Amino acid sequence: MTAEPHTSRLRRPDRLRREALFLQMCRIRCTEEAIGRLWHDGRVSGEMHLGIGEEAAVAGVVAHLGDGDALALDYRSTPALVARGVDVTALLLEVLGAPGGLCGGVAGHMHLMSRPHLAAASGIVGAPAPLACGFGLAARSAGAGHVAVAFFGDGAVNEGMVMESLNLAVAWRLPVVFVCKDNRWAVTTRSAALTGGGLQRRLAAFGMPVARVDGRDVTRVDRAAGRAVALARAGHGPSVLLVSCPRLEGHFLGDPLVRLTSTLQALVPEVRPLVGQLRAQPGAPAAQRLRALLAISTRAARAGMERPGWGQDPLPRAASRLARDVADELARRARAEVDRALDDALAMAGAHA
Numbered sequence: 278m279t280a281e282p283h284t285s286r287l288r289r290p291d292r293l294r295r296e297a298l299f300l301q302m303c304r305i306r307c308t309e310e311a312i313g314r315l316w317h318d319g320r321v322s323g324e325m326h327l328g329i330g331e332e333a334a335v336a337g338v339v340a341h342l343g344d345g346d347a348l349a350l351d352y353r354s355t356p357a358l359v360a361r362g363v364d365v366t367a368l369l370l371e372v373l374g375a376p377g378g379l380c381g382g383v384a385g386h387m388h389l390m391s392r393p394h395l396a397a398a399s400g401i402v403g404a405p406a407p408l409a410c411g412f413g414l415a416a417r418s419a420g421a422g423h424v425a426v427a428f429f430g431d432g433a434v435n436e437g438m439v440m441e442s443l444n445l446a447v448a449w450r451l452p453v454v455f456v457c458k459d460n461r462w463a464v465t466t467r468s469a470a471l472t473g474g475g476l477q478r479r480l481a482a483f484g485m486p487v488a489r490v491d492g493r494d495v496t497r498v499d500r501a502a503g504r505a506v507a508l509a510r511a512g513h514g515p516s517v518l519l520v521s522c523p524r525l526e527g528h529f530l531g532d533p534l535v536r537l538t539s540t541l542q543a544l545v546p547e548v549r550p551l552v553g554q555l556r557a558q559p560g561a562p563a564a565q566r567l568r569a570l571l572a573i574s575t576r577a578a579r580a581g582m583e584r585p586g587w588g589q590d591p592l593p594r595a596a597s598r599l600a601r602d603v604a605d606e607l608a609r610r611a612r613a614e615v616d617r618a619l620d621d622a623l624a625m626a627g628a629h630a
């Protein structure tokens with residue numbers, strides 16, 4: 278890992294940029310945790326897919342968007358909507374299914390949209406890619422230098438519509454940035470088990486730049502996204518960011534991680550008691566399960582297995598690059614904003630119950 282400059286030696290704009298990105302990451306994390314609490318309290322119907330672990334990947338990209346730019350999102354859309362400036366109370370009300378929600382309480386967490394932000398999510402795996410092409414075509418026709426960003430997972434890359442979209446975006450030189458959040462899992466299946474060839478080479482074969490980025494490092498994501506968005510804005514067409522990021526909660530909230538832990542148990546017998554501990558707390562939030570997950574991960578790595586991505590939380594890394602008091606203050610500010618939004622949302626949802 279390259280040594281980072283001490284924060285006091287950073288140029289002021291760089292320092293302010295890091296602070297702004299960290300604040301966004303904290304706002305995202307606090308919102309995701311608030312949604313998690315609502316779900317665990319039984320106030321949200323259906324499954325819940327959070328983007329905990331994707332904060333750096335999302336904040337670093339969305340920081341480059343402005344008015345008139347569009348966002349096509351998957352079912353882990355709340356992080357990008359928060360970073361884009363969607364009102365957190367409206368978002369929480371929507372998750373609660375309340376009439377004052379972002380979409381009148383009828384969208385649920387998988388189909389959120391915000392017209393003023395040109396942002397729309399879909400529960401259909403891969404759908405953000407064609408949606409972004411549509412946004413991109415409209416932006417190119419309007420000629421105002423706007424861009425569209427699509428976020429989707431590594432499992433989605435095997436969807437036919439994603440490959441058609443990548444092809445069309447190159448053929449029509451659309452101002453689109455495709456962001457593939459690579460967590461190496463598609464629900465309970467290792468993505469490698471259903472992906473032919475190398476992902477990076479496959480994406481590059483469409484004839485556009487592909488940057489592989491460590492998605493736990495917001496500074497690197499920020500830089501790579503800056504280059505990709507600038508290319509699209511200047512009319513040089515699409516590109517791909519292949520951003521690795523951890524999946525800290527499993528596929529959905531309460532994911533018992535059965536498939537994953539079964540495989541590990543078979544390969545590394547020493548982890549059996551730890552898996553037992555983990556299974557004894559089904560549905561507990563990741564923070565509570567992290568100790569067991571980390572211990573399993575360490576033993577698996579000691580046994581020569583590839584270390585799973587748990588515990589590689591992007592937030593502490595971003596915080597460590599700021600002065601301690603600044604990081605604490607930004608985290609406190611984000612927590613206060615989201616706590617207020619949660620109180621407001623609960624009061625308003627209660628009033629409508």
Ligand SMILES: Cc1ncc(C[n+]2csc(CCOP(=O)(O)OP(=O)(O)O)c2C)c(N)n1
Binds near residue numbers: 401403429430432434
């Ligand atoms: C077209 C379609 N096929 C299958 C599903 C069921 N499904 C939901 S999420 C998912 C896996 C997606 O994996 P990935 O794209 O890597 O995203 P992640 O959830 O890991 O971020 C599948 C197969 C779906 N929602 N839509």
